[in-house]
Amino acid sequence: MSLQTSNRHSRSRLLSHAFAGICLLSTLSCIAALILLLWQVFSHGIDWLTWDFIRNLPSRFPAKAGIRSALAGSLWLLGLTTVISVPIGIGAAIYLEEYANKNRWRTLVQTNIANLAGVPSIVYGILGLGLFVRFMALERSILAGALTLSLVVLPIIILASQEALRAVPPSIRSASFALGATKWQTVWHQVLPASIPGIMTGVILAIARALGEAAPLLAIGAVAYIPFAPSRLSDEFTALPIQIFNWSARPQEDFHSVAAAGIIVLLGVLICLNAIAVFVRYRASKRIRW
Amino acid sequence: MNFPIQNEQNDSVGVSSRPVASMASTSSIARSSDELAAARSKIAVSNLDFFYGSHQALFDITLKVPENCVTALIGPSGCGKSTFLRCLNRMNDMIEETRLSGNVLLDGEDIYRPRTDVVELRKRVGMVFQKSNPFPKTIFENIAYGPKVAGTRKRAVLQEIVEHSLKQAALWDEVKDRMNKSALQLSGGQQQRLCIARALATNPAVLLMDEPASALDPAATARIEDLIFELKENYTIVIVTHNMQQAARVSDQTAFFFQGELVEAGPTNTLFTNPAKPQTEDYITGRFG
Numbered sequence: 347m348s349l350q351t352s353n354r355h356s357r358s359r360l361l362s363h364a365f366a367g368i369c370l371l372s373t374l375s376c377i378a379a380l381i382l383l384l385w386q387v388f389s390h391g392i393d394w395l396t397w398d399f400i401r402n403l404p405s406r407f408p409a410k411a412g413i414r415s416a417l418a419g420s421l422w423l424l425g426l427t428t429v430i431s432v433p434i435g436i437g438a439a440i441y442l443e444e445y446a447n448k449n450r451w452r453t454l455v456q457t458n459i460a461n462l463a464g465v466p467s468i469v470y471g472i473l474g475l476g477l478f479v480r481f482m483a484l485e486r487s488i489l490a491g492a493l494t495l496s497l498v499v500l501p502i503i504i505l506a507s508q509e510a511l512r513a514v515p516p517s518i519r520s521a522s523f524a525l526g527a528t529k530w531q532t533v534w535h536q537v538l539p540a541s542i543p544g545i546m547t548g549v550i551l552a553i554a555r556a557l558g559e560a561a562p563l564l565a566i567g568a569v570a571y572i573p574f575a576p577s578r579l580s581d582e583f584t585a586l587p588i589q590i591f592n593w594s595a596r597p598q599e600d601f602h603s604v605a606a607a608g609i610i611v612l613l614g615v616l617i618c619l620n621a622i623a624v625f626v627r628y629r630a631s632k633r634i635r636w
Numbered sequence: 637m638n639f640p641i642q643n644e645q646n647d648s649v650g651v652s653s654r655p656v657a658s659m660a661s662t663s664s665i666a667r668s669s670d671e672l673a674a675a676r677s678k679i680a681v682s683n684l685d686f687f688y689g690s691h692q693a694l695f696d697i698t699l700k701v702p703e704n705c706v707t708a709l710i711g712p713s714g715c716g717k718s719t720f721l722r723c724l725n726r727m728n729d730m731i732e733e734t735r736l737s738g739n740v741l742l743d744g745e746d747i748y749r750p751r752t753d754v755v756e757l758r759k760r761v762g763m764v765f766q767k768s769n770p771f772p773k774t775i776f777e778n779i780a781y782g783p784k785v786a787g788t789r790k791r792a793v794l795q796e797i798v799e800h801s802l803k804q805a806a807l808w809d810e811v812k813d814r815m816n817k818s819a820l821q822l823s824g825g826q827q828q829r830l831c832i833a834r835a836l837a838t839n840p841a842v843l844l845m846d847e848p849a850s851a852l853d854p855a856a857t858a859r860i861e862d863l864i865f866e867l868k869e870n871y872t873i874v875i876v877t878h879n880m881q882q883a884a885r886v887s888d889q890t891a892f893f894f895q896g897e898l899v900e901a902g903p904t905n906t907l908f909t910n911p912a913k914p915q916t917e918d919y920i921t922g923r924f925g
Contacts, residue, residue, distance in 0.1 A: 447732060515769075517769035518769060518771060518772075520765065520769065521765065521770075521834075522771075522781070522785075523727065523730060524727060524765075524835070525758065525762070525782040525834065525835070526756070526782060527755070527782075527785040528755055535785070536771060540772055
């Protein structure tokens with residue numbers, strides 16, 4: 347067998363290099379798009395991002411327009427959606443993973459949850475309009491908005507939590523049961539603490555998605571012009587994506603810059619959320635001593 | 637409150653002569669067949685059949701486990717010895733679609749009777765697994781977990797239990813200065829002794845061991861075997877092992893399982909030197925399995 351490079355070999359080496367080049371190009375185009383987007387947003391919006399912009403209520407004059415009501419609305423929605431969807435989502439995941447018998451009924455539920463995670467959010471908006479706004483007569487309130495967003499994020503939270511629970515080795519459960527622990531004690535003292543980092547990751551991803559959703563809120567009838575910061579569950583509301591969408595749709599050039607400033611605020615909130623997630627993960631995984 | 641650990645049956649029965657401590661690590665501690673015959677049976681299994689779905693894993697097993705003795709279960713892989721072991725503390729309940737018939741009596745009480753408190757049963761019948769499985773928590777939290785879930789809250793009591801259990805498992809001196817370190821930082825042998833200490837902390841009467849030394853090196857294995865010698869003074873031990881030398885070294889009674897059936901059970905000396913069944917002889921002489 348000769349060590350001389352044959353034609354066939356040199357061609358396959360060339361292909362290998364070409365493939366690596368294509369992959370590199372894909373990565374670079376992603377990064378380029380991101381940089382372009384950020385540059386676009388910051389160059390337009392940074393001058394408009396003032397303390398007054400954060401503090402002011404919306405206005406028909408670009409110079410006076412502020413994001414206070416949208417920011418407050420988004421924070422309200424975020425908090426409420428978390429409070430509603432996280433306990434229900436983790437509870438459902440624990441039931442499905444730890445308690446439910448592996449029968450046909452469970453398979454049916456499981457398949458449906460997986461499918462629900464892929465349903466377009468506007469569909470949830472229409473469901474929210476029918477169920478919360480009309481049937482439960484919550485009107486276009488923050489509560490109706492938060493309930494609708496909870497529908498959007500619940501499947502994501504359930505799936506991520508199930509994944510995290512499944513990652514806890516079965517030997518930990520056996521050890522706990524063999525020591526006379528009940529199912530509840532095993533889940534509470536062993537399985538949940540070990541899976542908290544994974545669950546938190548899923549929760550934060552889901553909440554970040556809720557923060558960016560405009561479609562379901564528009565579907566339930568949230569409007570952009572809310573001249574006050576909401577203070578009660580029954581108040582009407584607007585949210586950052588709705589406000590940004592509204593501004594960018596206006597003809598005046600200045601409002602486009604105001605929209606860019608709004609996007610910076612939205613990104614800021616997202617980064618804060620992610621920072622919290624990283625911190626919580628770090629704390630939780632320090633308490634588990636793998 | 638069930639502490640300090642002192643097994644009252646040990647005193648009340650008094651059939652097994654209690655050797656002095658200095659003899660603890662010599663093989664002369666093995667119970668004689670007379671002692672075995674005279675020992676009260678701690679666990680009495682009769683006509684036990686066990687099924688995984690439609691697959692029958694155990695056929696009509698009848699076996700007595702004498703108190704304060706070590707009973708070794710031997711046999712080739714898949715012969716049902718681990719399944720049998722897990723029937724004794726109802727760990728098979730965890731597996732879906734399993735079925736069982738027959739009786740398992742612990743101190744004369746049927747553990748499969750309806751309304752049996754499985755949690756209470758598992759406190760009386762502790763278990764050590766093949767692969768050491770410490771919780772991802774501190775050494776202290778690992779040992780204190782059993783008493784804690786049983787309702788012990790006082791820190792001082794827990795501390796006493798933890799120390800006592802670790803001393804029984806011959807691990808105290810190695811870990812006493814790092815009780816708040818992760819249990820997963822311990823070596824493999826230490827982790828397995830930690831698991832034994834953890835099982836002892838709930839003050840069980842019986843200790844089930846599923847190949848406790850199969851993943852350990854010879855030195856760590858020897859420590860576990862020494863430990864088993866010492867523990868049988870206070871506990872009834874049932875051990876599954878692949879290693880026939882180990883069965884011969886540590887056990888008083890040996891039961892040979894083959895294809896889901898109990899082929900032969902008897903005093904370890906007799907079974908290894910003069911087996912009654914040809915299958916047993918084939919297995920222990922290494923002709924198969």
